[in-house]
Amino acid sequence: MSTTDATASPSALRRALRSKRFVFGGALTLVISVFVVVGPWLAPHGQNEVVGAPFSSQGLFGTDYLGQDVLSRVMYGGRSVLVIALLSTVLGMVLGVLIGVVAAYAGGWWDEVIMRLNDVMLAFPQILLALLVLTAVSQPRAWMIVLLVGASHAPRVARLARGVALGIVSRDFVHAAEALGERRSRVILAEVLPNMNAPLLAEAGLRLTYSIGIVAALGFLGFATDPSAANWGQMLNENRLALSTQPWSVLAPVLLIGLFTIGTNLTADGIAQLSQPGGGE
Amino acid sequence: MTTARTGAGIRVEDLRIVLTGRGGGTDVVDDIDLVLEPGEVVGLVGESGSGKTTVGTSLLGYTRAGAMIESGKVLLEDRDVLALPWQQVRKIRGEEIAYVPQDPAAALNPSIRIGKQIVELMELRGLGTSESRLADARAGLEEVGLPSDDEFLRRYSHQLSGGQVQRVALAMAFMPKPKVLVLDEPTTGLDVTTQGMVLRTMAELCRSHGVAALYVTHDLAVVANIADRVAVMYAGQIAELGPRERIFAEPSHPYTRALLDSIPHLSQARALSGIPGRTPAPGARPGGCRFHDRCSVAEARCAESVPELRTIAPDHEVRCLRAGEIGSWDISRGTVPDADPSKAREVILEIGDLEVFYGAKRVVHGVSFDVGRAETVALVGESGSGKTTISRCVGGLHREWTGRIAFEGQELGKGSRKRSVDERKRVQYIFQNPYLSLNPRLTIEQIVKRPMELFGIASGKEATERVVDLLEQVALGPAVLRYQASRLSGGERQRVAIARALAAEPDLLVCDEITSALDVSVQGSIVSLLEELRLQRGISMLFVTHNLALVRSIAARVQILNEGRVVESGSVVEVMDRPREDYTKRLLSNSPRID
Numbered sequence: 001m002s003t004t005d006a007t008a009s010p011s012a013l014r015r016a017l018r019s020k021r022f023v024f025g026g027a028l029t030l031v032i033s034v035f036v037v038v039g040p041w042l043a044p045h046g047q048n049e050v051v052g053a054p055f056s057s058q059g060l061f062g063t064d065y066l067g068q069d070v071l072s073r074v075m076y077g078g079r080s081v082l083v084i085a086l087l088s089t090v091l092g093m094v095l096g097v098l099i100g101v102v103a104a105y106a107g108g109w110w111d112e113v114i115m116r117l118n119d120v121m122l123a124f125p126q127i128l129l130a131l132l133v134l135t136a137v138s139q140p141r142a143w144m145i146v147l148l149v150g151a152s153h154a155p156r157v158a159r160l161a162r163g164v165a166l167g168i169v170s171r172d173f174v175h176a177a178e179a180l181g182e183r184r185s186r187v188i189l190a191e192v193l194p195n196m197n198a199p200l201l202a203e204a205g206l207r208l209t210y211s212i213g214i215v216a217a218l219g220f221l222g223f224a225t226d227p228s229a230a231n232w233g234q235m236l237n238e239n240r241l242a243l244s245t246q247p248w249s250v251l252a253p254v255l256l257i258g259l260f261t262i263g264t265n266l267t268a269d270g271i272a273q274l275s276q277p278g279g280g281e
Numbered sequence: 282m283t284t285a286r287t288g289a290g291i292r293v294e295d296l297r298i299v300l301t302g303r304g305g306g307t308d309v310v311d312d313i314d315l316v317l318e319p320g321e322v323v324g325l326v327g328e329s330g331s332g333k334t335t336v337g338t339s340l341l342g343y344t345r346a347g348a349m350i351e352s353g354k355v356l357l358e359d360r361d362v363l364a365l366p367w368q369q370v371r372k373i374r375g376e377e378i379a380y381v382p383q384d385p386a387a388a389l390n391p392s393i394r395i396g397k398q399i400v401e402l403m404e405l406r407g408l409g410t411s412e413s414r415l416a417d418a419r420a421g422l423e424e425v426g427l428p429s430d431d432e433f434l435r436r437y438s439h440q441l442s443g444g445q446v447q448r449v450a451l452a453m454a455f456m457p458k459p460k461v462l463v464l465d466e467p468t469t470g471l472d473v474t475t476q477g478m479v480l481r482t483m484a485e486l487c488r489s490h491g492v493a494a495l496y497v498t499h500d501l502a503v504v505a506n507i508a509d510r511v512a513v514m515y516a517g518q519i520a521e522l523g524p525r526e527r528i529f530a531e532p533s534h535p536y537t538r539a540l541l542d543s544i545p546h547l548s549q550a551r552a553l554s555g556i557p558g559r560t561p562a563p564g565a566r567p568g569g570c571r572f573h574d575r576c577s578v579a580e581a582r583c584a585e586s587v588p589e590l591r592t593i594a595p596d597h598e599v600r601c602l603r604a605g606e607i608g609s610w611d612i613s614r615g616t617v618p619d620a621d622p623s624k625a626r627e628v629i630l631e632i633g634d635l636e637v638f639y640g641a642k643r644v645v646h647g648v649s650f651d652v653g654r655a656e657t658v659a660l661v662g663e664s665g666s667g668k669t670t671i672s673r674c675v676g677g678l679h680r681e682w683t684g685r686i687a688f689e690g691q692e693l694g695k696g697s698r699k700r701s702v703d704e705r706k707r708v709q710y711i712f713q714n715p716y717l718s719l720n721p722r723l724t725i726e727q728i729v730k731r732p733m734e735l736f737g738i739a740s741g742k743e744a745t746e747r748v749v750d751l752l753e754q755v756a757l758g759p760a761v762l763r764y765q766a767s768r769l770s771g772g773e774r775q776r777v778a779i780a781r782a783l784a785a786e787p788d789l790l791v792c793d794e795i796t797s798a799l800d801v802s803v804q805g806s807i808v809s810l811l812e813e814l815r816l817q818r819g820i821s822m823l824f825v826t827h828n829l830a831l832v833r834s835i836a837a838r839v840q841i842l843n844e845g846r847v848v849e850s851g852s853v854v855e856v857m858d859r860p861r862e863d864y865t866k867r868l869l870s871n872s873p874r875i876d
Contacts, residue, residue, distance in 0.1 A: 172718035179677050179697045180735055180785070181705040194722035 016274055025266025032260045036082050039075030047076040047230040055239075055246040064239050064249045074252045077230030081219065081257075084145050085211035091150030092211075093204050096157025101188055101196075103158070104165035115162065121155035127214055134223045142225045149214050153207050164199045168192050198271060205268025209261045216257050232257055289358060290318045290493040291340060291378070291461045296353030298335055298344055300563060307564040309335050309348050310517040314590070317461060317493035322484055324504025324525075325497045326540070327514035328800040329771070330560040336514070337463045337497040339363075341378050342370045357461065376406055379459035383466045385450035389438040396434025399453055406457045421452040425482050443664075444475030448482060455486055462487065462494040468503065472663035472827050477871030480507050499800050502544055502830070502873040505529055510596070513537045516561050516571040519590065523597035529875055531610065533599045535576045538610050543805030545830040546876040547857065547869065550619045553834055555806020559770050570602060578607045612876060620837035622852030626653030629821050630675070630789055635684040637670050637845075644670055645682075645845040652789070652838075655819040657811075659832040659853070661868070662842035669713075669793050671842075672825045676710030676791045688789065706736045709782035713794040715774035719766035725752070725777055726762040732785040751780040755810060772803030779810065793825045808835055829872045833857055841865050 016022050044059070045051050050067045052058040061070035103114040130148040134140045168174065169192060177187050218224070219233020227234075232253035239249035296313040299306050310332035317323050327333040338344065340355055342362045355362040357377060362370060374380070382388045390398060399418040403409055409417050419429035425448040427433065438446055447467055454462060464483065468476040484507045487494045498504060504511050504525070511528040513521045513536065521534040532538045539556045558575040561567065567574050573583035583602055590598045593605060601607075630652040637645035645667040652658045660668040673679040675686055677697030686693045688708060694700045709732075712718035719728055729748045733739045739747050749759045755776040766774055775795060782790055792811070796804035812835065814820055824836055832839050832853060839856050841849040841864065849862045860866045 172712040172714060173720040175678055176710070176712065176718055176781075177720075177731075179705070179710050180732055181697050181700070181702065182735065190723075191720055195720070197722075 016270065019270045019273060021266050021273065022270025025263050025268075025270055028259060028263030029267055030263075032078075032256065032263060033082065035075070035256075036078030039078060043069075043072040043075040045069040045072040047073050048228055055242045055249065057246070061248040061252045062246050064235070064246075065242065070235075070239075070249045070252055073230035073235060074232070074256060077232045077235055077253060078256060080142070080225065080229065081212060081215050081232050082260075084142055084149070085208060085215045087146045088149035088215070089153065089204060089208045089211045091146060092153025092157055092207055093200070095150065095154035097161045097193075097196075097200060099154060099158040100161025100163075101165045101192060104162045105169050105184070105188055105192065107169070111162075115159075118155045118158050122159070124152075126152045126156075126210070127217060130214070130218060130223075131221070134218070140223045140225055145215065145218060145223070145225070149211055149218075152214070153210070157203060157207065160203050161196070161200065164196050165192055168195050198274060202268045202272035205264050205271060209264045209268070212257060212261055212264070289460065289491075290316065290321070292316045292354075292356045293336070293340065294354040294356065296336070296339060296355070297351045298332075298339060298348050299351045301347055301349050308351075308517055309563045310339075310514075312518055312590075313353070315495075315512060315519070315522075317495055319460070319491040319493050320488050321509045322487055322494045322496055322507055324501075324508035324511040325495055325514060326499065326501050326504055326511060328499060328560045328802060330516075330562055331514040332517040332563075333497050333499075333514050334465055337465050337495055338380070340461065340463050340495060341374050341380055343374075375459070376457045377459055378461040378463065379454035379457070381447075381450050381454050381462065381464045381467045383469055385446045385467070386438060386443070388450060389446060391438055393437075394434065395436050395438065395441070395449060396431075399449075399456065402453055402456060408457060417456070421456050422449070424455065424486065425449075425452045426478065427452070442475070443471050444479060447471060447475075447479050451479065451483060451486070455490065455492070458490065459492060462492050463497070464494060465497045466499070469498075473829070473868060473871045473873070474663060476503075476873070480873075483507070500873070501540055501801065502875050505875040506873050513540065516566045517563065518571060518600060519598075520572065520601070521597075521599050522590070523594070523599075527594065527597050529612065531594075531597075533593055533597070533604045533607075534572075534601045535578050535603075535607065536572050539575075539577070540802060541610075541612070541875065542615055543802045544875055545808075545828070545834040546616070547830045547833060547872055547874045548876050549613070549616045550834045550853075551615045552617045552812075553805040553808045554615065555772075555804075555809065556802040557806075559772070570600075572601075578603060619833070619854045620852065622837075622854055624837070626656060628652070629654045629689055630823070631685070631687040631690075632671070632675070633685040633687070635671065635674065635682060635686065637667065637674055637679065638681040640681075643845070647684075648840075648842075648845070648847050650838075650840050650847065650850060652821050652823055654788075654821055655815055656838065657815060657822040657824050657836040659836035659839045660823065660825045660842060661827065661829060661832055661839055663827065663868075665844070666842040667845040668825045668827075668842050670845075672710070672791050672793050672823055675789075675823060676708065676793075677705065678710065702736065706732075706785045707788045708791065709785050709787035709789070710791045711775075711778050711782050711793065711795050714798050715771055715778050715795075716798070718778050719774055721766055723765070724762065725757075725764050725766065725769075728766070728777060729780045729784050732781060736785055738784070738786060747784070748780075751783055752777075754783070754814075755780045756806070770803075771799050772807065775799060775803075775807060776810070779807070783814070787820065789821045789823065791823045791825075794827070796831070797826070797828070804831070811835065829857065829868060830874065841868070 051069045052063050052067050054063060054065050054067045056063045059069045059071055064070050099114060103111045129152050133148055174187060174191050177191050216233035219231040220237045224231045224234045235253040236250055243250050293313055293315040297311050298309045300309060313336055325333050325336060339350060344350055350363055362373060396418055400414045403414045422429040427445060427448055468479050496504060496508060508525050511525050512519050515536050521537045532541055542554050545551055545553055556575055569584040569586060570588050573579040588600045588602045590600045592598050628651045633649045635645055635648045636643060648671060660671060662668045674682045677700055680696035682695060688704060693704055697705055726748055729751060730744045733744045733747060752759060757773060757776050796807050815822060826832060836853050839853050840847050843864050849856055849865045860869060
């Protein structure tokens with residue numbers, strides 16, 4: 001109960017920068033994000049430009065099954081994956097936190113009903129729902145993938161959010177706000193949510209990792225929004241036949257997906273560590 | 282040290298413990314000399330942050346992470362505990378020097394039965410034979426006044442009450458027949474009756490077994506009843522050390538006097554005073570005398586020269602440059618007349634036939650009482666007596682009740698959402714634990730301003746000005762406006778909580794044990810603040826506490842609660858001077874007192 005810590009508790013960012021995990025993960029995430037964002041402008045060739053024979057070793061990473069430059073396609077192919085992953089993570093987090101916090105705050109009967117419905121959702125494998133819907137429509141759209149992946153995250157986020165919120169809604173400052181007659185929405189937004197920052201940030205990082213995995217997997221299975229455009233996940237599928245003869249056509253997108261998920265995961269870990277007692281409040 | 286004593290017991294010589302890591306070399310405690318004789322109980326008293334627990338655990342050759350023993354000796358029969366190899370220290374711990382922690386429930390294994398745990402301890406220490414151990418365990422439990430039958434031995438720690446757990450811990454500490462016992466606030470969190478029982482058991486056992494005990498506590502009133510000698514610590518040093526009678530009759534350090542001035546008496550109301558400022562943390566301690574910046578009799582030289590412990594009477598040492606020249610002190614200093622029981626009252630809060638439930642369980646049975654305008658009514662009882670529950674119903678925090686709670690004749694709804702804005706505004710609740718009742722993410726300004734915005738009292742710049750005024754009133758400067766609660770001490774947090782309550786301009790404050798998480802000196806200043814507010818603003822108060830002495834100083838009327846029923850009520854003077862019920866008498870006789 002050291003209370004006179006005028007010198008201690010520097011800003012959260014300062015403490016975060018002292019965590020190796022966070023710094024390394026953050027840097028990795030940043031580097032790949034920049035690569036993905038500026039890639040299309042720096043790419044030596046267009047994404048659908050045929051530059052030579054299929055699976056030749058022309059260029060840095062060679063060519064793919066249609067003779068397109070793998071490096072260029074890798075530089076183009078991250079954008080859709082990342083954007084969709086990011087948006088679906090945001091959607092999943094918002095939905096999930098809302099469900100979880102409302103359940104925790106309402107308590108009792110409401111909590112039971114919401115969380116049992118949530119359990120039903122949890123019973124589905126994450127990718128299954130997306131596959132079901134996407135096979136039914138003729139042309140998958142980006143917003144559908146965002147919606148489906150986001151919705152599949154929501155129940156998982158909700159469980160965590162409820163757990164974290166349960167520890168907060170029973171604290172006296174929440175009771176104090178209630179005794180003053182604060183509106184319920186304000187109690188949740190102003191009193192409860194700000195105290196959940198750290199674990200939720202960590203969860204968001206983790207969910208982003210999963211999102212990339214799922215979006216890439218959907219691409220691999222052929223559910224890309226534009227079949228001719230470059231897409232990391234789709235590239236794996238297109239080129240897998242040549243894994244032994246022209247491995248770079250598969251390895252390059254795999255490496256990028258791997259590095260990016262490691263980056264986001266480490267960042268999430270770093271944040272989680274910071275939020276634990278001992279790592280500073 | 283004082284007269285040279287020899288042999289048994291334990292002596293601490295010139296102990297200095299410093300912080301490691303960043304800020305390394307800063308002393309946590311410094312220049313500690315202490316002798317514990319066999320069969321003697323020494324009270325080590327200090328506010329939070331004074332280093333008392335650090336000294337206590339150093340007797341076992343232990344420091345918490347982040348601190349280390351830089352120099353000094355802890356001599357147990359001429360062996361230096363601090364210099365021994367760790368295997369031997371480990372053997373000494375528990376066997377020759379035992380430790381009773383603050384929270385014994387956390388020290389007992391929740392999944393092992395009590396009997397097994399005691400037997401296991403003896404096995405580990407190689408005590409007795411496998412046949413005799415169970416009998417020894419029974420004897421040990423009997424010694425601390427616990428049942429020793431099979432049924433009790435088969436219980437788990439969660440099936441015992443707080444006092445029983447503490448006595449099991451005590452029995453286990455005495456089991457290996459230690460020579461030294463360190464008790465770290467073992468009665469914090471117990472109610473007075475249980476506390477009294479544990480204290481008596483401990484003192485008896487120490488004397489009969491010839492154990493030297495160090496009793497670490499923040500409460501001078503507790504040591505007044507059990508200690509032979511008292512050491513008062515301030516900012517990592519011993520400020521005053523002497524026989525109990527002298528410490529309480531002739532305290533010679535201004536700090537000891539200030540502490541005594543902040544303790545309420547059972548026999549008479551007092552104008553309690555706190556000590557201005559806060560205990561400085563290691564690294565932030567002022568030069569010269571460490572107390573000079575809070576001392577009421579400090580002179581210029583106090584800031585310059587560092588005082589040594591001086592012997593002013595046999596066995597009585599004081600670390601003060603001005604000891605002996607600051608006049609005498611009297612225990613009855615600061616007494617004021619008791620609240621007048623015959624004063625006319627205008628009832629503002631009326632509680633009739635209140636029954637409170639938790640689910641199907643009824644915890645309060647038909648309680649009725651009232652509170653007058655500008656009057657303080659105390660609800661007193663042991664834990665589980667329903668006092669907090671009643672206050673929560675009044676504050677709108679608990680909804681399952683029947684009966685009548687009326688404020689100025691208007692019946693209050695069950696729960697704050699069933700009450701009108703005006704009712705919510707005029708009845709304000711202050712929580713027990715200021716570490717939980719302030720949102721750690723908000724600034725103090727946001728916290729105190731909120732009720733004004735909510736009740737339309739003020740907004741924007743005007744509200745900020747009012748916040749500054751309020752903070753001024755609760756003796757906090759405008760500097761804290763932008764702070765978050767985590768930067769404040771417990772006492773300061775509780776002041777913020779009071780300021781938040783006042784921001785709504787209430788007519789009734791419901792105070793739920795608001796000083797029990799705080800040091801006595803802080804309690805003194807909070808209580809005097811509340812008294813001032815009551816007189817200035819005519820605020821009524823419903824004051825929940827387990828501390829009867831505090832009731833005498835703050836309340837006009839009192840309701841004594843036992844198991845959800847009012848067993849005795851009336852004016853404070855009447856109830857406390859002429860208690861009729863056995864329960865009240867027992868509470869009174871078990872309350873620690875210094876008067």
